[in-house]
Amino acid sequence: MILGKYSFGVGDRFCHQGKAQLAALIKAKEQGIDITPVWNKSHREHTIIGTKPADTRREADDAVSACGWIEPYFVDADHIGLKNVDDFIESSDFFTLDVADFIGEPANESDVNSFIEKHKKYIGSLAIPGIDKDFNISKGQAKAIAKKYLLAVKQAGKIYRHIESTKGVGNFITEVSMDETNQPQTPVEMFFILAAIADEGIAAATIAPKFTGRFNKGVDYVGDVNGFAREFEQDIAVIKFAVREFGLDEDLKLSVHSGSDKFSIYGPMKEALKKFNAGLHLKTAGTTWLEELIGLAMAGGEGLDIAKEAYAKALARIDELCGPYSTVIDIDKKKLPEPKKIAGWDGEQFASALRHNQSCNDYNPNIRQLLHVAYKVAAEMGTRYLDAMQKYEDIVAQNVTENIYERHIKPIFVA
């Protein structure tokens, strides 16, 4: 199975926007850009909403047949580990092996020593094509990296072989993810992580590191854009080099998680992809649910009522809803309006507050982040919410497609 040079993770909380999401990739295709859609959903999301992996598969298959999409597409078991992978095996053909919890668990001494012995030629001065300055890697540094990451990669190997024993060799796409951790990985760490991935025999198609800076949910990148640009370029150069050195999948590419809405780094990312002729997997998830709310607000009537009610309920339960996401949101509570103020808003005002348009004075990133993590509130509305999705399908779909194509695909892959 081949993922393709460019791929786009279109998660969808409620499994209703498959067609609208795919429409954005069809638009890209009309511009001559092939991007593979990947419907990703994590165990955490399924648990909060009460959906099953089979629902995501059905959504993807239905969207693909309704739109007449004949190119590849995948269903991603996002952020899975040995504990929950079995629920996803049948429905998924893309697996994001999350081993972040194992980072820093010290690997045993003899594993570390044999890893260092095997890769000792990289100790000392290391020149990587595309990176101006040579790296100087001491044995102590290499050992420390092995100690920190080897066990995590071995864990990825266990999950990988478990999936392979059921799905069969070559019948699924593998991503190794290390993004849900506190410390970003440096390009040198990435290099040795890739050596370990090759040693484990994991046929990885994508790797998701943690990058420098904050990737808050639903809002722009926060951090040093130039520093990110340098790191992103170096990661790409390291991957290209590691592919040749270790015989990894020649299409191996970076995966950027929480990749929606990071408008200020899309330019540098696009430059780097062009410079190295590199591929990219951009993973998004929660944005589609926000576009549903924007569409409902714009529809007015019952749609606007639901949007306002979702906000009021979210505000009342802010601590509970933000808890699981506390490290990836920054909400200034003082800037969250009272529900009675919002009650007087028309649909356009609500939509403008929520829509990620930084040049609009009414845009409120605090409202946006709160609602981003508040999808549980809509899940609890049950059929009332889902019926509204049907009733206002057109205006919701229009917002979903426009958001993915205009604000995400276009700045990175097209113009």
Ligand SMILES: [Zn+2]
């Ligand atoms: Zn992630």
